[in-house]
Amino acid sequence: MSVDEDQFYIFGERAVFALEIQHAPGIIHGAEPEDCKGSWGKWRLWVADVNLCKLRLKTEGGLIEIDEVQWFLAPLFRWIVDNWMPLLHEKRLPHVDSRSHSARAAYLSMLESAGDDIDLFIPWQYWAQRHSLRAASDGGIVPDLFIQRIGDNLEFSWGDRVQSGADDAMFVMENGVARASVDAVAESLFSVVNWFLQEHEKNSTEWTENLRFQWRQTVCESTMAYMLSWYLDSRPDPGPLTKKFQAATEKLKGPLELMHSDQSTNTPSNTPWLGSLSPEIAMFGDLSPDISPEAAVTLLAEYFNAQVDDVSESLLSGLVSDRPAWTTASPWANGYSLALDVLDQADPAPGASNTRIESMLENLGIQVRDVNLGEQGPRGVALAGSNLRPTILVNSDNVRNSPRGKRFTLAHELCHILFDRSRAQPLAHSSTPWASPSIEQRANAFAAMLLMPPWRAELRAGKNRKGLKEAVGRLADKLKVSRIALRQHLANIHEISENELEFLLGTQPQGFCEEVR
Numbered sequence: 395m396s397v398d399e400d401q402f403y404i405f406g407e408r409a410v411f412a413l414e415i416q417h418a419p420g421i422i423h424g425a426e427p428e429d430c431k432g433s434w435g436k437w438r439l440w441v442a443d444v445n446l447c448k449l450r451l452k453t454e455g456g457l458i459e460i461d462e463v464q465w466f467l468a469p470l471f472r473w474i475v476d477n478w479m480p481l482l483h484e485k486r487l488p489h490v491d492s493r494s495h496s497a498r499a500a501y502l503s504m505l506e507s508a509g510d511d512i513d514l515f516i517p518w519q520y521w522a523q524r525h526s527l528r529a530a531s532d533g534g535i536v537p538d539l540f541i542q543r544i545g546d547n548l549e550f551s552w553g554d555r556v557q558s559g560a561d562d563a564m565f566v567m568e569n570g571v572a573r574a575s576v577d578a579v580a581e582s583l584f585s586v587v588n589w590f591l592q593e594h595e596k597n598s599t600e601w602t603e604n605l606r607f608q609w610r611q612t613v614c615e616s617t618m619a620y621m622l623s624w625y626l627d628s629r630p631d632p633g634p635l636t637k638k639f640q641a642a643t644e645k646l647k648g649p650l651e652l653m654h655s656d657q658s659t660n661t662p663s664n665t666p667w668l669g670s671l672s673p674e675i676a677m678f679g680d681l682s683p684d685i686s687p688e689a690a691v692t693l694l695a696e697y698f699n700a701q702v703d704d705v706s707e708s709l710l711s712g713l714v715s716d717r718p719a720w721t722t723a724s725p726w727a728n729g730y731s732l733a734l735d736v737l738d739q740a741d742p743a744p745g746a747s748n749t750r751i752e753s754m755l756e757n758l759g760i761q762v763r764d765v766n767l768g769e770q771g772p773r774g775v776a777l778a779g780s781n782l783r784p785t786i787l788v789n790s791d792n793v794r795n796s797p798r799g800k801r802f803t804l805a806h807e808l809c810h811i812l813f814d815r816s817r818a819q820p821l822a823h824s825s826t827p828w829a830s831p832s833i834e835q836r837a838n839a840f841a842a843m844l845l846m847p848p849w850r851a852e853l854r855a856g857k858n859r860k861g862l863k864e865a866v867g868r869l870a871d872k873l874k875v876s877r878i879a880l881r882q883h884l885a886n887i888h889e890i891s892e893n894e895l896e897f898l899l900g901t902q903p904q905g906f907c908e909e910v911r
Contacts (some may be wrong), residue, residue: 395585402462403589406582408440411550411574413586417467417593429601430466430532432594437470438462439527441550442572446537459566465534468601471590472742473530474583475605478612480524482580482667483624485543485679488517490827492834495720496551496571497525497542528557535563543625544830545679545816546670547573549720577669584666594873614618616666625668626679634683638690639675646695659806673697673822674781680829682770689768693775693787696765697822700777700785709759710812713739713906717813719836726886729839732813733805736840737847748844749875751804760784760811762804766791772824774803776810779820784811798876805841813840842883845875853889859897866898 396404406412417435426432438447438461447463455700474481487500494500501522508514523529527539538555541548553569594602619640620630623723627633632640671679674697678690685693713736722728737744742753755762760778767775767789772793775787786807788795795803803825810823816831825834853865870880878899885895 395589402436402438403586405586405589406440411548411579411582412438413582414438414440414462415467415586415590416462417590419597427466428599430468431599431601432597433466433468435467436462436464437467439539441552441574442570444567444570444572446539446552446567448566450564450566459723463534465533465535465536467530467590468605469534470530470536471587472605473527474587475609475612477524477529478583478666479616479621479630480628481541482548482576483543483621483627484524485541485625486628486828488521492827492831495725495832495835496540496549498538498540498551498553501526501540502555502806503858524758524863528778531557535560537565537567543576544573544720545676546576546819547816548576548579549573573718573720575669576667579663580667580669613666619669621668622675625671625675627683635678635681635685638687638689639678639694641687642691642694643674645691646698648772651742653838670819673721673779673820677775677822677824680824680826681772682826682828684770686768686770689766689771689791692765693767693771693824695776696763696785696787699736700783701781702783703781705779705781705783709757710778713758713812715813718816719814719832720830722832722836725836726839727834729809729836729841730886732809732836733825733840733843734847736808736812737844748850749805749847751801751808751845753774755786755804755808758808759785760786760808762786762788764788764790769793772826774807774824774825776807776814776821776823776899779812779815780824782820786811798874801845801874802841802876802879805844806837808844809837809840842879842886846873846880846883846887848887848889851880851884851889853884862894863898 400416402414402416404414408608415435415437419432419434438445440446445461448459448461449463450457450459478532487497491500491503494503501518504515504518525541527536527541530536535557537552538557539550539552541550549603550569550573551571554565554567556564564715591602591606591609619632621852623629623632623636626635626639674694676692676695686830717732719728737749740754740758741749743750752762761783765787768791771789771791773789773792777783777787778783786804788800788803794848806825810825815821823829825837851869853869866877866880866884870877873880881895881898884890885892
């Protein structure tokens with residue numbers, strides 16, 4: 395904690411995440427609600443050097459700008475304490491949304507399409523109460539910010555949407571997305587909550603005593619099982635994935651401590667949050683809750699079997715780099731670009747009519763294993779990094795892993811192995827609809843371009859529609875890819891027009907995110 399020239403107490407670092415607070419009790423007289431009494435103040439919230447609280451107000455004297463929210467502090471701290479566990483641990487949205495790049499975008503998309511459908515939208519309302527900062531307004535004006543757990547990070551997504559009932563106020567910021575480590579954010583929030591409660595020690599009220607009691611309970615209840623349940627199942631008590639993960643670990647290795655201080659984390663074991671995840675937890679976090687117990691055991695066994703004392707990745711090292719997908723303006727364009735770079739450096743047969751993906755993986759020292767992970771299991775899994783043999787698991791039970799579909803799976807998982815090793819940690823990534831959309835979108839684009847680069851995907855077709863269909867079929871056979879994948883990719887690389895794509899699909903064109911997988 396530090397103090398700036400305006401007497402704001404600063405918790406955290408502006409370049410990463412920071413909450414700046416100024417407590418000014420006594421300014422408001424006679425109009426304080428009982429549950430906010432003595433909590434008037436100001437606050438600023440910074441993410442990646444952006445002050446999300448910079449506000450433009452329309453007044454009788456004209457427009458003015460202020461740099462902070464000015465309101466009672468009690469609603470903000472009640473919201474942090476009430477939602478401590480889900481805010482820091484819950485990663486799942488109410489429904490899979492593979493189109494949106496952020497939690498805020500997914501929420502606004504659902505609000506637009508199903509906001510009037512009470513039954514459909516209620517789960518999103520409850521979710522927003524836990525993850526949208528506007529749930530902490532309680533009559534004040536606060537930024538339109540959403541917070542979601544993604545792996546070892548918290549993702550912040552924000553915009554300038556007008557707050558209901560506050561038409562004369564607009565936050566001065568463009569839509570944005572940034573991430574900060576769970577540890578950095580949790581440490582700042584933990585410190586600021588403790589500071590706020592200490593501020594009220596001398597002039598305690600009923601609401602501050604209740605908040606203090608609830609905070610003690612929250613800290614005391616921060617068991618590993620409780621935090622894991624929020625991460626895997628979005629609930630306080632163990633759900634399907636948590637139970638299957640715990641049963642699988644006990645069956646394979648006996649009672650397993652789920653996180654150790656030496657497992658890629660410096661977080662003390664007694665903190666009321668789960669910071670860095672062990673790879674097996676991260677892998678299970680992307681699975682469908684409907685995965686069978688047998689498949690869960692098989693997957694975890696494959697992970698443990700891939701562990702070795704010493705891994706040489708000399709063949710891979712020239713290609714591997716940490717390239718976060720969420721930071722790119724377009725995961726699709728990024729995936730295409732990365733695939734072309736890999737082909738330039740590692741194509742085993744540049745003159746071949748199709749990409750020899752199996753030979754490429756063999757040359758890079760990546761093991762491929764066909765395993766049975768059930769119909770509800772992931773299509774593919776990527777394992778790599780420190781003490782993990784580079785491995786791609788292909789789920790033989792998944793209907794999309796036909797011979798041609800398997801080639802796409804291999805290329806998709808190769809992208810994860812090469813570019814998704816966050817902060818140099820071991821990678822254990824399950825490719826499912828529950829995985830991070832930006833990561834999956836980029837890997838889909840990477841796979842499409844790797845298997846269908848422009849010089850191999852040249853379409854020699856006549857002008858009539860029958861000739862076009864036949865030419866696409868011949869080209870798909872040559873490239874050993876599905877016709878659906880090829881059709882959309884040809885439109886993306888402008889080999890065919892949107893009108894021709896509509897004709898080939900027989901429907902309005904859609905993004906290949908789901909189609910090609």
